[in-house]
């Protein structure tokens with residue numbers, strides 16, 4: 001299954017955040033090398049005073065388009081067109097964002113400035129330049145002994161969300177009666193600590209993106225209050241309230257507190273994890289662990305449900321709104337050119353098959369068209 005990461009975040013928010021469930025289902029996000037930070041929810045893109053023409057996602061950075069120079073002549077035209085049309089841009093995209101011509105692709109860098117990046121295709125498979133990447137595809141790894149099939153493979157485990165006091169803030173928390181609360185961030189870390197020694201026994205080198213209850217990002221919600229206020233004003237809330245009245249407050253998303261918290265735990269924290277993966281850990285594979293939840297009815301009287309399922313997400317199917325953002329579009333093209341998809345699909349297939357066999361859980365059927 002290919003699915004937009006940002007839409008996934010939205011789906012999770014709707015599915016699990018506002019209601020309680022008992023039966024959790026595990027899901028795994030696979031990512032070779034790059035974790036994409038999510039840009040959903042705060043739809044307002046923030047024009048900076050000096051660079052008003054940039055169209056960058058929340059807490060995103062200005063893309064370094066020159067990095068793509070390293071990918072010149074690394075892909076044939078037909079391969080590129082297939083990955084764009086069938087994998088990454090299945091929802092379509094505005095015609096000026098990407099134009100595939102005979103020998104080149106023209107990619108919009110900045111609409112206001114009418115600046116474009118020109119990617120040159122390789123003419124044949126034999127003339128393709130090597131693909132630069134910081135992770136290693138499976139076939140480039142040295143042969144492994146049968147008892148150590150993962151020998152030398154660098155795997156980063158990313159236990160999704162946070163534990164402790166942050167779990168409730170993230171709405172990844174529920175409690176039935178007086179029983180101890182169930183926290184997604186606690187479950188994911190426990191699972192990561194269980195599978196780490198098992199993967200090491202198979203020869204893998206394991207690192208943790210998070211290995212405590214605490215966030216890895218240095219900033220906290222209070223650091224984002226001013227940004228939250230500006231975003232709300234820009235989104236048509238001229239005088240945003242500072243605080244949430246109660247958990248069922250229907251206008252809580254329009255408060256500075258709610259927005260500053262989401263800037264902290266979703267945007268700042270996830271982007272920081274991506275930086276750690278991409279600049280320090282340099283794994284061949286990232287496994288992001290999550291436990292999704294089914295709706296549990298009345299939050300004040302949660303109902304336990306039998307529904308259970310399994311799913312894996314592979315990066316792709318970017319939404320048109322995502323592709324409009326310069327940094328998201330840049331990351332999509334870089335990911336495409338690194339050829340992560342082919343590796344991720346094989347891994348997802350193997351892991352999904354093994355997990356389905358062991359857990360006997362049915363696959364999750366998405367109720368929306370955001371996955372393909």
Ligand SMILES: [Zn+2]
Nearest residue numbers: 160184290291
């Ligand atoms: Zn989650």
